[in-house]
Amino acid sequence: MNRLLDKSLKPLAIYALIVLLLSIPAYYFIVDRIWVSELDKHQYVLRDKIESRLVKLNLPDSTVEQTINIWNKIEPGFVFTAHPTDQVIKDSVYTTMRFDDFLQDREQFRALSTSVRINNKHYRLLIETNMEEADETVTAISLAAIFFFLLLLGGFILLIRRTSAKIWQPFYITLDTLRKFKLNSDQEISFTPSDTQEFNELNDSLSKLLIRNVNVYKQQKEFTENVSHELQTPLAIVQSKLDLLFQHPTLTNDQYNIVESAHTALTRVSRINKNLLLLARIENHQFADHxxxxxxxxxxxxxxxxxxxxxxxxxxxxxxxxxxxxxxxxxxxxxxxxxxxxxxxxxxxxxxxxxxxxxxxxxxxxxxxxxxxxxxxxxxxxxxxxxxxxxxxxxxxxxxxxxxxxxxxxxxxxxxxxxxxxxxxxxxxxxxxxxxx
Structure with missing residues (x-):
């Protein structure tokens, strides 16, 4: 049988678990959007820096070509290619999957395809940045959610255990008072007042109920005692009279049979009376001694x-x-x-x-x-x-x-x-x- 506090903890724990499970895809979506947005901003900043520095160097065309070739070799994330016309290339931002020669694995990249102008000549610049894998992000977020769920659950248990002792103290005092109360005693029932309205209402209702039960118990007990006294005496008198009739010398056989029948019926009535009184005493818990x-x-x-x-x-x-x-x-x-x-x-x-x-x-x-x-x-x-x-x-x-x-x-x-x-x-x-x- 579960305790009341455990029953209140269970729905809280289930609700917290559902919320945290739903938060995992939400966290992933938010983190992914922020990460992609920051990558895009960073790539535009890199493009502007590269274009600005190359322009400031004011290199001749031959040197620019050599620099770009060297750049492409030492910076795998940046690729310069000459544009055949002077038409400006429209910026393109996209996510792609390709094989990474350095990591020897297929990786996800965020790419920016744009154009830069150096010495009045347009070049196509491709900037690629390796993104974190989705499964790693989901795993990290899931572990964090599980950790916070356990932390939240532990906090619930700790708070409920600590606060319940004080909150439910009036209830346990009332329960202890009821356990110690004896129906056949003359003591008055008295419950400890509480600063909680519901517990005071409970105590008032219990007090009224117990007072009614005590009165009913006393009435039943008094009734059984009166019945025992009022019935046993006349039954005993009738019994003794019948015993005298048995000994009467002028008693005929027919009269003897009538008296014997009456004696048998009276004995049965007396036995029924005793048994009914015994049942009443058992029901009223009047056999407390053991x-x-x-x-x-x-x-x-x-x-x-x-x-x-x-x-x-x-x-x-x-x-x-x-x-x-x-x-x-x-x-x-x-x-x-x-x-x-x-x-x-x-x-x-x-x-x-x-x-x-x-x-x-x-x-x-x-x-x-x-x-x-x-x-x-x-x-x-x-x-x-x-x-x-x-x-x-x-x-x-x-x-x-x-x-x-x-x-x-x-x-x-x-x-x-x-x-x-x-x-x-x-x-x-x-x-x-x-x-x-």
Missing amino acids: ENIDLSILLHNMMEMLSEHLEQKQLTLENILQPDVKIEANSVLLEVLINNLLINAIRHNSIKGRISIELTEHRLRLTNTGSHTLAANKLFKRFSTTSTETPGSGLGLAIIKQICDLYQWKVSYSFINNLHIFTISFKDPITLPAPSS
Whole structure:
């Protein structure tokens, strides 16, 4: 995942690279035009100097011819030729490619073909100047562009790194304040004021949002506490009254069946009430306390507690438990998780079936025999009926899913070869994070 500053640097770097790449042909064209223009001016100056000096020497015609011949031999860039008529030659400036005898290679030359007048006689003067090769110029400009791009990119990175620490400091202070804030604490949220308008607006919006969330959390917590108190008491009273009815000596068989049916329904209501309250507490992150728990030992203890249930169905229990698998979590939630998994494996099992438990530092897998698959699309939803043969409260697997989500574990279900397979994959192989407060 990229940081915000890196995302802002990328388009700047791309834009700078595009501009510099486009500048290479522009630089070449400008340099080439300036160079050619200066060469042309220089050649005209040379022509004027040569003509002026030869005229000032006032040499006889024979000497002039000898001087020109010598000049042509020692100055390969200048060529004098006699003009057959007295007509003035029109100046011609052009670029040509020819073989250079001295460099032994084809070179590009800028040429000026003009005429000079010496002793009232016209001569054709050809001045050629070797030009720099285009590829050398382009290479030099490209290297310069690359250098300045790297310099510009380095400057961008340096400036962004240095200025961002100050510019984004209020944001990181706000982020740190949010991380330290606990929803179930009585402390008031307070953000550090900033001289940046956008950060102050962000802090104000977050303050209002957190205040609303705190109020909602307190209301939900108060509601669950009230429900726990108001419902558990009358349920306990009704339970005790039904227990007294069971012991009444004049109770007929029909009355006994009615009381037993009411007792079963009341037990289910009480269990549903406890499970709903547990789900509400999990969702409200009211299980903040955590400890380092040896999961292998906890599994052994839970299996011993449920041994009677196993014997009732004559189930065979197999376990492959890696020792010293320790996890940081709330002990109550972890016991609820394992208990619900085991109860579910016993309930959705056949007589004389088997249950297999596999524990490693990466996962917990529980497998049990079964006749048909469960409704996977409704498996972890509240009050969903996954099987009509073994009805329950419809909250056991929902609680498992809620606990796994709280600790960022992954729970999955599959049915292969008449085997129900529940797998919990741990986020961290050794130590898992406790639920946030």
